[in-house]
Amino acid sequence: MPIYEYECACCGQCFEQLVFSDDEKKINCPQCGKSEVRKLVSCAGFLGDSSSLKCGSGSSSGFS
Numbered sequence: 001m002p003i004y005e006y007e008c009a010c011c012g013q014c015f016e017q018l019v020f021s022d023d024e025k026k027i028n029c030p031q032c033g034k035s036e037v038r039k040l041v042s043c044a045g046f047l048g049d050s051s052s053l054k055c056g057s058g059s060s061s062g063f064s
Contacts, residue, residue, distance in 0.1 A: 002019060
């Protein structure tokens with residue numbers, strides 16, 4: 001049950017979601033409710049603590 005980071009294609013909202021194996025197709029944006037979301041490559045798996053990193057373009061981490 002990993003936590004994945006997503007970005008909404010409609011409004012640009014970034015959010016994290018705890019995903020069970022069969023729930024991945026049911027992810028909706030918490031801001032606009034649309035289901036057009038894409039899974040992002042999370043910095044946490046590569047860099048450790050990502051609490052100071054923000055989602056979005058121009059991220060200092062190089063991942064988005």
